[in-house]
Amino acid sequence: MGIRRKPQQRDGFRSGLETANARVLNDAGVPFEYEAHRLHFIVPPRVASYRPDFTLRNGIILETKGLFDAEDRQHHLLIKAQHPELDIRFVFSRSASTLTSVFKKSPDGTKTRRDDPITYARWCQTHGFLFSDKVPPMAWLIEPFKQERWDAIERAKGKPTL
Numbered sequence: 001m002g003i004r005r006k007p008q009q010r011d012g013f014r015s016g017l018e019t020a021n022a023r024v025l026n027d028a029g030v031p032f033e034y035e036a037h038r039l040h041f042i043v044p045p046r047v048a049s050y051r052p053d054f055t056l057r058n059g060i061i062l063e064t065k066g067l068f069d070a071e072d073r074q075h076h077l078l079i080k081a082q083h084p085e086l087d088i089r090f091v092f093s094r095s096a097s098t099l100t101s102v103f104k105k106s107p108d109g110t111k112t113r114r115d116d117p118i119t120y121a122r123w124c125q126t127h128g129f130l131f132s133d134k135v136p137p138m139a140w141l142i143e144p145f146k147q148e149r150w151d152a153i154e155r156a157k158g159k160p161t162l
Contacts, residue, residue, distance in 0.1 A: 059149020
């Protein structure tokens with residue numbers, strides 16, 4: 001069974017958010033690669049891989065997310081655990097989106113509003129990922145080149161054995 005990938009749009013990107021971020025990077029004169037690398041990690045009991053959306057020349061990886069589902073979150077936790085030196089940052093359509101339902105059912109069947117639903121932003125803060133809404137901050141784009149980031153990307157390209 002092959003990996004199902006979201007079909008590409010006419011401009012070569014897979015989502016409107018990716019297109020918007022490519023436009024921002026281009027307008028800012030920031031060179032980048034789009035889905036140019038396949039980074040490997042282990043999802044027990046198999047070896048898996050993922051293609052970062054944008055890899056900037058400074059070695060920062062930008063991952064754009066409209067929907068940040070449980071599988072994506074689990075993959076990024078595994079990647080971080082296996083490659084902690086990778087600098088992966090998220091650009092969300094809306095970081096205030098919630099991972100948990102805003103409402104919960106009481107035993108009597110009534111719905112009540114949760115006091116503190118978990119948002120994409122909070123998940124990132126909890127797990128040590130930087131994030132932004134809509135587009136990356138200019139500060140990320142102008143951060144200096146770091147060889148350590150590229151060394152980490154090269155190490156992650158190596159396919160591990162189980």
